[in-house]
Amino acid sequence: MNTLPTFFKSFFLIFVTEICIKGKSVSGATIAIVFLLFVHSAADAQKLDVAYVPTPDFVVEKMLDLADVGPGDYVIDPGCGDGRIVIAAAKRGAFGHGVDLDPQRIEEARENAEKAGVADKVVFVVENIFDTDFSRANVIAMYLFPDINIRLRPTLLNNLEPGSRIVSHDFNMDEWKPDQQHGKMEDHAVYLWIVPAKVQGNWSWQSAGEEFKMSANQEFQKLELGISSEGRILEVDNSLLSGNRISFTATNPLNSKKYVYNGRAENGAITGIVQVHDGDYKTVENWTAVTD
Numbered sequence: 001m002n003t004l005p006t007f008f009k010s011f012f013l014i015f016v017t018e019i020c021i022k023g024k025s026v027s028g029a030t031i032a033i034v035f036l037l038f039v040h041s042a043a044d045a046q047k048l049d050v051a052y053v054p055t056p057d058f059v060v061e062k063m064l065d066l067a068d069v070g071p072g073d074y075v076i077d078p079g080c081g082d083g084r085i086v087i088a089a090a091k092r093g094a095f096g097h098g099v100d101l102d103p104q105r106i107e108e109a110r111e112n113a114e115k116a117g118v119a120d121k122v123v124f125v126v127e128n129i130f131d132t133d134f135s136r137a138n139v140i141a142m143y144l145f146p147d148i149n150i151r152l153r154p155t156l157l158n159n160l161e162p163g164s165r166i167v168s169h170d171f172n173m174d175e176w177k178p179d180q181q182h183g184k185m186e187d188h189a190v191y192l193w194i195v196p197a198k199v200q201g202n203w204s205w206q207s208a209g210e211e212f213k214m215s216a217n218q219e220f221q222k223l224e225l226g227i228s229s230e231g232r233i234l235e236v237d238n239s240l241l242s243g244n245r246i247s248f249t250a251t252n253p254l255n256s257k258k259y260v261y262n263g264r265a266e267n268g269a270i271t272g273i274v275q276v277h278d279g280d281y282k283t284v285e286n287w288t289a290v291t292d
Helices: 004-018 028-047 057-066 086-090 105-118 146-159
Strands: 074-078 093-100 122-126 139-142 165-169 181-182 190-194 201-207 210-219 220-230 235-242 245-251 258-266 269-278 281-292
Touching: 028 190, 057 086, 057 165, 057 181, 057 190, 074 190, 086 093, 086 105, 086 122, 086 139, 093 105, 105 122, 139 146, 181 235, 220 245, 258 281
Parallel strands: 074 093, 074 139, 093 122, 139 165
Antiparallel strands: 165 190, 181 190, 201 210, 201 281, 210 220, 235 245, 245 258, 258 269, 269 281
């Protein structure tokens, strides 16, 4: 974290000591000026939410590996520092940009992009990460403190397309558990999340001549599904949500008839296929579920 510059802290403490302990006379205007300088310096220091600590190059490569970054991807690095993550992504054929509040770091990032020969693929801008439009990216690569991750979490969930990847160096997202995690590498960890589609709610469809209803309770990528057919409660297993891909199995406990669903959730519908396993009879049908 950035802290109040040492000069102003020391000066202010000496100034207060002169007044309170030594009893020296100081005009009100002088006190006001010193106080304003102190407050202004503190405010400047607090503008930078994250101290600059660069991600080691070998960790950068692991982050990009885990997020499977390559041609066709657009990467945004909030708090980009010297730009090394976005530059490394560009070397893999991706495009992207980095944002940072520190103009010095942004200038350094631009120079590094020129040296790396990828200045035509990347942009670096001075910007508050909480003002950044993340909707243009399909990969977010970041190294931020946990509290900043948590503050960014709703923005990322609500603005990124389902299936977008978020990769973080060292720090997680609290209740939103990662889809993948790479263990410690010389005291470094890397986490990957796949932005899930929103499937919370009630759904209905027809399969194999039967009417089905489903209630979906969702917490990030975790699902709890309740499915019924013709008034019978089915047993649900193997529910999985990854990006906009959803899959699960439903079994009728009375006759062991099993339905295996796999589809894509988008635009208020789930479309895909269903396998029907009814004894020796097995078939595959198209499947479309709509919200009630």
